[in-house]
Amino acid sequence: MKTFLFRSLFGTFFGAFVAVVTTISIIYFGSIEQLDSEMFLRNSLGSIFCGWFFSVSPLYFEIDSLKLPTQTALHFITVTICYFVLSLGIGWIPFSFPTILLILGLFLIMYSIIWLCFYLYFKNEAKKLNAEI
Structure with missing residues (x-):
């Protein structure tokens, strides 16, 4: 439970940080003088929730059973x-079938690459630990 709460806080704060950096970047580089408050709130809350579930969901990998x-x-x-x-x-x-398929394909590619990188990293760490024993 302690790990879940720590990761929840970390993910929430990271999502908020990403929302703030994105907003500042849009204002600075996009030369936008005025923000739509509803859009800002919706995107910020979405970023915070996204940060939360991406930081909490790896707990599946800690279930040894x-x-x-x-x-x-x-x-x-x-x-x-x-x-x-x-x-x-x-x-x-955007809610269109070709766009959803394209994003799903990109999501699968990115997920596979990230998963493979973590797998190889932890496999290498296990090899180092076994060599030290």
């Missing part, structure tokens, strides 16, 4: 559903 394929499937399903419901609801992804 589950095998890696099951952990990966649960994590993938959770993250995919949360992200696409959020991004379609907020308007980050």
Whole structure:
């Protein structure tokens, strides 16, 4: 529970940080003089929620009773559903079939790359630890 709360706070704060940096970047580089408060609130809350579920969902990988394929499937399903419901609801992804397929394809590629990088990293760490024993 302590880990869940810590990751929840970290993810929430990181999502808020991303929202602020994005807003400042849009104002500074986009030469926008006025913000739409409803859009700002919607995007900020979306970023905060996104930060939360991306930081809490890796807890699946800490459940030792589950095998890696099951952990990966649960994590993938959770993250995919949360992200696409959020991004379609907020308007980050336009609601058209070709666009959704394109974003889903990019999401699968990015998920696979990130998962493979974490897998190789932890496999290398395990090899180092075993060599030290």
